[in-house]
Amino acid sequence: MTYTIDQSQELVTVRCAEIEIGFSREDGGLRVLGLVGGQNLAGHGNPRPSVDVRLGERGWLADSAFVRYLGHNVTERDDATEIMITVGIGPIIVYDRYRVTGTLIARRVTLQNVGEDEVRLRGVRMALPWVRSGGLDTARFDAPGNSVRPHVPLAVAAELRRDVLPRRFFAPGIRDGRALEPAPTFAAGLLAVHDEAGDESLLCWYHSAVEPARPEVEGNGRALTLAHQVELADWLRSDVALSADAQYILLLREPWREALAAFQRTWALAAGSPPPDAPPRAVWVRDAAIYEVHPGRCGGFRALTDTLPRLADLGISTICLLPIWDYGAPPGQLWDEGRAAGHPYAPQSLTQIDQALGTPEDLRALVCRAHAVGVRVLLDLPLAGVAPDSPMVREHPAWFCVDERGSPARTHGEGGWVAFDWAHRGLQEYALGWATGLMRAYELDGFRITPPRTPPPNWARGLPYHASASTLAYLGLAERLRVAIRAVRSDAALLGALGGPVCTQRQDFAVDELPHHMLFHLGLARISPADLAEWLTDHWGALPPDTVRVCYTESYHTRDLNPLADGMRGSRISRMLLAAVVLCGFVPMIMGGQEEGDEPFIAALLRARAASDPLRLGAVSFGEITCNSRQVLAVLRTLEGRSVIGLLNTGAHRQTVTVQVPAHVAPAAGELAIVDLLSGARWREAGRDTWSPAALQGLQLTLEPFGAYCLELLPAPEPSASQAPPALGALAP
Numbered sequence: 001m002t003y004t005i006d007q008s009q010e011l012v013t014v015r016c017a018e019i020e021i022g023f024s025r026e027d028g029g030l031r032v033l034g035l036v037g038g039q040n041l042a043g044h045g046n047p048r049p050s051v052d053v054r055l056g057e058r059g060w061l062a063d064s065a066f067v068r069y070l071g072h073n074v075t076e077r078d079d080a081t082e083i084m085i086t087v088g089i090g091p092i093i094v095y096d097r098y099r100v101t102g103t104l105i106a107r108r109v110t111l112q113n114v115g116e117d118e119v120r121l122r123g124v125r126m127a128l129p130w131v132r133s134g135g136l137d138t139a140r141f142d143a144p145g146n147s148v149r150p151h152v153p154l155a156v157a158a159e160l161r162r163d164v165l166p167r168r169f170f171a172p173g174i175r176d177g178r179a180l181e182p183a184p185t186f187a188a189g190l191l192a193v194h195d196e197a198g199d200e201s202l203l204c205w206y207h208s209a210v211e212p213a214r215p216e217v218e219g220n221g222r223a224l225t226l227a228h229q230v231e232l233a234d235w236l237r238s239d240v241a242l243s244a245d246a247q248y249i250l251l252l253r254e255p256w257r258e259a260l261a262a263f264q265r266t267w268a269l270a271a272g273s274p275p276p277d278a279p280p281r282a283v284w285v286r287d288a289a290i291y292e293v294h295p296g297r298c299g300g301f302r303a304l305t306d307t308l309p310r311l312a313d314l315g316i317s318t319i320c321l322l323p324i325w326d327y328g329a330p331p332g333q334l335w336d337e338g339r340a341a342g343h344p345y346a347p348q349s350l351t352q353i354d355q356a357l358g359t360p361e362d363l364r365a366l367v368c369r370a371h372a373v374g375v376r377v378l379l380d381l382p383l384a385g386v387a388p389d390s391p392m393v394r395e396h397p398a399w400f401c402v403d404e405r406g407s408p409a410r411t412h413g414e415g416g417w418v419a420f421d422w423a424h425r426g427l428q429e430y431a432l433g434w435a436t437g438l439m440r441a442y443e444l445d446g447f448r449i450t451p452p453r454t455p456p457p458n459w460a461r462g463l464p465y466h467a468s469a470s471t472l473a474y475l476g477l478a479e480r481l482r483v484a485i486r487a488v489r490s491d492a493a494l495l496g497a498l499g500g501p502v503c504t505q506r507q508d509f510a511v512d513e514l515p516h517h518m519l520f521h522l523g524l525a526r527i528s529p530a531d532l533a534e535w536l537t538d539h540w541g542a543l544p545p546d547t548v549r550v551c552y553t554e555s556y557h558t559r560d561l562n563p564l565a566d567g568m569r570g571s572r573i574s575r576m577l578l579a580a581v582v583l584c585g586f587v588p589m590i591m592g593g594q595e596e597g598d599e600p601f602i603a604a605l606l607r608a609r610a611a612s613d614p615l616r617l618g619a620v621s622f623g624e625i626t627c628n629s630r631q632v633l634a635v636l637r638t639l640e641g642r643s644v645i646g647l648l649n650t651g652a653h654r655q656t657v658t659v660q661v662p663a664h665v666a667p668a669a670g671e672l673a674i675v676d677l678l679s680g681a682r683w684r685e686a687g688r689d690t691w692s693p694a695a696l697q698g699l700q701l702t703l704e705p706f707g708a709y710c711l712e713l714l715p716a717p718e719p720s721a722s723q724a725p726p727a728l729g730a731l732a733p
Contacts, residue, residue, distance in 0.1 A: 028087035044223035045130030091115030127227035134195025144542035145187035158219035208245030234466035293592030296334035301358035315606025385417035422473035509548035529633035533622035551586035579708030583646030
C-alpha cells in the first residue's frame with residue numbers, strides 16, 4: 001500500500017505518498033491537509049463540517065441539524081488513493097469522496113435520502129474549513145477571474161464574513177451583491193491561498209458541465225473557509241441518491257506564477273479533451289473588430305444596410321445583430337432599447353421577424369451588402385427563454401422549465417422570461433434546424449449564443465434527468481451547433497456571451513465581461529495600473545490557453561450592469577479604456593452609437609490594430625517595459641521579432657515620465673524613430689525626434705491626461721530639410 005491510516009478518538013488521518021489529509025470523527029469535517037513534511041493548511045478555526053445540504057424551505061441543514069460522522073473507507077485504485085467519509089445530515093447521508101493522485105485531490109459528493117419522505121434538494125456546499133498557508137504577514141488570497149483585487153493580504157481576506165458585502169479594497173467592483181462569479185460559466189471558480197515566504201499554495205476550484213456553483217469565502221480573522229455552493233437540485237425520493245460534480249484541490253510548493261500555470265495544465269486534464277468531431281477555431285476571429293447593434297437603432301434593416309460602408313471605413317469587420325424576432329412591440333414600433341414593454345431577448349416567436357425592422361428580403365440584402373464591403377454578419381440566438389405570452393409556451397410546454405409550484409420558471413424573477421430547458425432533446429433538435437436554416441437562408445457568418453446568466457432548474461415531475469441537469473444543458477447545444485454551422489459554411493464561427501472556461505471550450509471566441517469591469521475600476525482609480533496588470537495576468541492564467549476573448553467598453557446591457565460605461569461615452573477616459581481593450585490583446589467590440597462623435601479616434605484605433613500583426617496576434621506582457629509613474633500602464637506586444645509598446649496615462653494630469661525599454665525590443669543599431677500607431681505621427685520630445693538604442697534605457701515621454709499611445713520603434717529615416725516634424729499625439733484621447 002502507498003498510504004497509511006492513523007486513527008485517534010478525534011481524527012482519522014490518511015498519509016499518502018505526497019499528501020496528508022485528516023477528518024474529524026465527530027462531523028467528518030476536514031481538519032488536516034498539507035504536503036507530507038509541510039505545514040497543516042486546514043482547521044485553523046472552530047471546527048465545522050466540510051459539507052452542507054440545502055433542502056426545500058428548511059435551508060442549509062448544518063445551521064439547524066447535527067452533522068454526524070458515520071464512518072470512513074480507504075482503498076487504492078488506478079495509482080490513486082480513494083477516501084470516502086460518510087456523514088449524516090438530517091434525512092440525508094453524504095458520501096464525501098476524495099481521490100488523491102500526487103498532490104491533486106478530486107472531490108465528489110453523493111447525497112442519499114434515507115428518510116421516508118421525498119425531499120426537495122436545492123444545493124450542496126463543499127467546503128475547506130479554515131485554511132491558510134503561512135502567517136498573516138506573508139500569506140495572501142487570490143481569486144483569479146473575479147472582481148477581486150489580486151494578491152489580497154490574508155489578514156484582509158480573513159475579515160470577510162458570510163452574507164456581508166466585502167470592502168472595496170478586497171473587491172473593487174461588487175455586482176449583484178457578489179464579488180465571486182458563478183463557476184465555470186463566468187470564471188473557473190478558482191480560490192487560492194499562497195504563502196509568499198515559503199511558496200506554498202493551496203488552490204481549490206470547481207468543474208462541471210452539468211450545473212454551476214457559486215464560490216464562497218468566509219474568514220475568522222486568521223484563516224479562510226473556501227467553498228463552492230453547487231446548485232444541485234431535484235425531487236429526491238426515499239433511498240434515491242444524486243451526485244455533484246468535482247471540486248479539485250491542488251497543493252504545491254512553487255512560486256505563484258508556476259502554481260497558476262500548474263493549475264491551468266491540471267484544469268485542462270481534468271476537463272478532458274474536446275469531442276473528436278469538434279471543428280478547429282475559425283481563423284478570422286482573431287482579426288475581428290465587432291460592431292454590436294440592434295437594427296432598430298438605425299431604423300431597420302435597410303437603414304443599417306446604408307450605414308455599412310461607413311462602418312467598414314471605421315474599421316469594423318464584423319457586425320453582431322441583436323435578436324431580430326417579434327417580441328410583442330406595438331406594430332411598426334422600433335425597439336426603444338428597453339424603455340417600453342417587451343425585449344428582443346424575450347421573443348414571442350423564433351420564426352417571425354419583427355416587421356418594424358423589415359422583411360426577410362431586407363435582411364438578405366443587408367448580409368449581401370455587408371459581404372460586398374468586407375464585413376461579416378453574426379446573429380444573436382436568444383437562448384434564455386421567451387416572453388411569458390409566447391405561443392411557444394402553450395404549443396411546446398415540455399421545452400420550458402417549471403418552478404416548484406409547477407408554474408413556468410422565469411430567468412429574471414417573477415416578471416422575467418419563461419426559461420428554456422435545453423436538456424430537452426426535442427428543443428435542441430428544433431434549435432439546430434432553426435439555426436442552420438437561418439445560415440442557409442441568409443448566408444450568415446455565424447451566431448452569438450446568449451444563454452441565461454442564472455439558469456433555473458426544471459422542477460417538472462417525471463423528467464428523465466434530475467432538475468438541475470437543465471441549467472448548463474445549453475453547452476451540449478453549443479457543441480452540436482458549432483459542428484452543424486460548419487457543415488453549412490466552412491468558416492462559420494460561434495461567439496459566446498459567457499467567458500468562463502467551460503464555455504470557451506465550446507466556442508470559437510467568447511465575450512469576456514469581467515475585464516470590462518476591471519478596466520472601469522482602473523479609469524476610476526479604484527485599482528492601479530499595477531493591479532490591473534497582475535489581475536489580467538492571473539485572469540488569463542485561470543482560463544484555457546489560446547482562447548480568443550472579446551471585450552468592450554459599452555454593450556447592449558452595460559446600462560443595467562455598469563451604467564457608468566454609457567455615461568462616460570465620448571470622454572477621454574472612455575477612449576483610453578477602449579484603447580486598453582486593444583493594447584491588452586482583446587478583440588474589440590463597439591456598441592452601436594458609441595462611435596458617434598468619436599469616429600476619428602475609433603477609426604485610428606481599429607486601423608492601427610488591423611495594420612499591426614503584434615497588436616492583433618502578439619503575446620501580451622506586463623513588466624518588461626517599466627515606467628517611473630505608478631499612473632502609467634505599460635504593455636508590450638511581441639510577435640516574430642516585432643514589438644509594439646502600449647502606454648496608458650490613467651492620471652488626470654499631463655506628465656513627463658521615464659520609460660525603460662529592454663534592448664531586445666529595439667532594432668539592433670542606429671538611430672531610432674518612435675511612431676505612434678494611433679496618430680500615425682513620429683514622436684517629438686524636447687526638440688528631438690530620434691533616439692539612440694542607449695537612450696531607450698531612460699526614455700522621457702510626455703503623456704496627455706488619460707492618454708493612450710501605441711508606439712513602435714523603427715529605424716530613423718534620413719532627415720529631410722523640407723520635412724516639418726509632426727504634431728505630438730494628434731489623436732491621443
